[in-house]
Amino acid sequence: MSKDEVTIILENLAKLFPNAKCELVYHNLFELLVAVSLSAQTTDKAVNKVTPSLFAKYPNPLRLSLADINDVKEIIKSIGLNYNKSKNIISLSKILVEKYHGEVPHTQEELESLPGVGRKTANVILTEGYHIPRIPVDTHVERVTKRMGITEKTDSVLQVELKLMSLIDEAKWHQAHHLFLFMGRYKCLAKNPHCEDCFYKDKCKYDKKPPK
Numbered sequence: 368m369s370k371d372e373v374t375i376i377l378e379n380l381a382k383l384f385p386n387a388k389c390e391l392v393y394h395n396l397f398e399l400l401v402a403v404s405l406s407a408q409t410t411d412k413a414v415n416k417v418t419p420s421l422f423a424k425y426p427n428p429l430r431l432s433l434a435d436i437n438d439v440k441e442i443i444k445s446i447g448l449n450y451n452k453s454k455n456i457i458s459l460s461k462i463l464v465e466k467y468h469g470e471v472p473h474t475q476e477e478l479e480s481l482p483g484v485g486r487k488t489a490n491v492i493l494t495e496g497y498h499i500p501r502i503p504v505d506t507h508v509e510r511v512t513k514r515m516g517i518t519e520k521t522d523s524v525l526q527v528e529l530k531l532m533s534l535i536d537e538a539k540w541h542q543a544h545h546l547f548l549f550m551g552r553y554k555c556l557a558k559n560p561h562c563e564d565c566f567y568k569d570k571c572k573y574d575k576k577p578p579k
């Protein structure tokens with residue numbers, strides 16, 4: 368697909384989702400890092416329900432690094448995987464305190480060295496927290512861009528990211544990430560996407576969409 372075609376898709380998505388933005392509630396980089404870490408395999412809404420209590424009790428890396436894992440587990444129990452997530456956010460808080468003076472690091476390498484932080488989470492911190500342009504590829508971004516034929520079905524998550532970066536101007540990476548994510552979250556759902564009135568239905572590569 369050409370850069371011009373992707374630009375047109377993004378223009379349509381921007382009309383559809385003029386307010387596409389990060390839906391996790393956070394007030395600083397530490398809270399963003401913890402919230403993104405907690406968001407694996409659950410929804411931002413579910414994370415937003417537990418983080419106010421978590422951050423009220425553990426407002427900074429030092430406090431969270433000293434937390435009792437059972438207490439953290441209890442606070443975040445509604446979002447699933449609560450043992451691993453509790454362990455990871457306590458461990459990463461310890462590293463922030465011991466290695467980074469309580470600050471969240473700002474390089475991909477340093478971020479990915481933190482427990483439970485992979486490439487996608489690191490990219491979210493960079494683009495959302497530090498305004499260093501990136502295109503974090505989550506399940507929504509991957510599914511939508513593959514269905515639209517922007518990326519190939521067989522592409523790895525990394526290939527999707529690199530392809531999108533090559534097809535979209537860097538200044539638009541951040542917003543493109545939110546637009547594809549909103550499309551996947553609210554319209555091009557994993558099951559039963561709303562194809563009937565989709566602006567892209569005539570060109571879409573998704574083979575289960577209903578007949579025109």
Ligand code: SF4
Pocket residue numbers: 514515554555556560561562565566567568569571572573576
């Ligand atoms: S036509 Fe359906 S599958 Fe294709 S992009 Fe639109 S909502 Fe998604």
